[in-house]
Amino acid sequence: MKTRLICLILTFVMIQVSAQEEVSTTVIKLKDLITHAADAYPNEEPQQIYLLIETDITGVSSDNRFFLEQGVQLLLKRLQPGDKVAIGTYGGSNSTIVSYTEASNSTHILQELQKIYTIENQDADKDGIDMAYQFAKNYFVEGSENKVIMMRNDQISSQAITANASKSKKTKKTREERKEAGQPYKLGGAIAITALSILPEVLEVIKD
Structure with missing residues (x-):
């Protein structure tokens, strides 16, 4: 009983100290x-x-x-x-x-x-x-x-949102450009791939 009372007192003191320092x-x-x-x-x-x-x-x-x-x-x-x-x-x-x-x-x-x-x-x-x-x-x-x-500061928040939106748009555009540049199904890429694929046949024709 005495131990419980001491614990309660200590808890109360800690709560008071915490409240004072808030x-x-x-x-x-x-x-x-x-x-x-x-x-x-x-x-x-x-x-x-x-x-x-x-x-x-x-x-x-x-x-x-x-x-x-x-x-x-x-x-x-x-x-x-x-x-x-x-x-x-x-x-x-x-x-x-x-x-x-x-x-x-x-x-x-x-x-x-x-x-x-x-x-x-x-x-x-x-x-x-x-x-x-x-x-x-x-x-x-x-x-x-x-x-x-x-x-x-709302002005700073709006500037940050605008900057992030602009950065995101630029990043998306860059990714799309890179994707298009590496796309093998574009006309130029298709011609190059086709030429490479039939090259052995062309060489055979030349030999003959």
């Missing part, structure tokens, strides 16, 4: 950051937020610059002064460009955010998503809502 996830589109900031904040619970932005090999395009900058700016205004925000990237570039900084220091955060437009294929061999969660866990704050807000 980093939640919110997935939105980059262009929806403004709406998300307006709808989800302010929040009475202290916030520890990691903004994780999907990028291509040249960072974030100028088309999405407005949504990103205005969204981050609105988020910082709606957070409590002591809430903290970090910013990182995944995809084409994988790095943390802003460490956890209090929302009250919005000028510094917005200045550091400008780095996202100049990064080029930084740490491409790393996993930006894994880096973000590891960073969030390393700076986990008990009593706060520790969260990663992952922002997907």
Whole structure:
């Protein structure tokens, strides 16, 4: 009975520790950051937020610059002064460009955010998503809502789909061309094969 009680207590403690160290996830589109900031904040619970932005090999395009900058700016205004925000990237570039900084220091955060437009294929061999969660866990704050807000970039997704479709079409065309080139039943191939097959007979005729 005593052993069972100890096991139950240990299980309860492990569950509590696990719950305390949990980093939640919110997935939105980059262009929806403004709406998300307006709808989800302010929040009475202290916030520890990691903004994780999907990028291509040249960072974030100028088309999405407005949504990103205005969204981050609105988020910082709606957070409590002591809430903290970090910013990182995944995809084409994988790095943390802003460490956890209090929302009250919005000028510094917005200045550091400008780095996202100049990064080029930084740490491409790393996993930006894994880096973000590891960073969030390393700076986990008990009593706060520790969260990663992952922002997907539709423009990058559509570019990838278009590129893959184009590559697939080109590959298919190349295969068809190779198949046709090696097809023995084309007229030229048929003539060559026929000539080779009757060559012994032709030689016999010449000898005679």
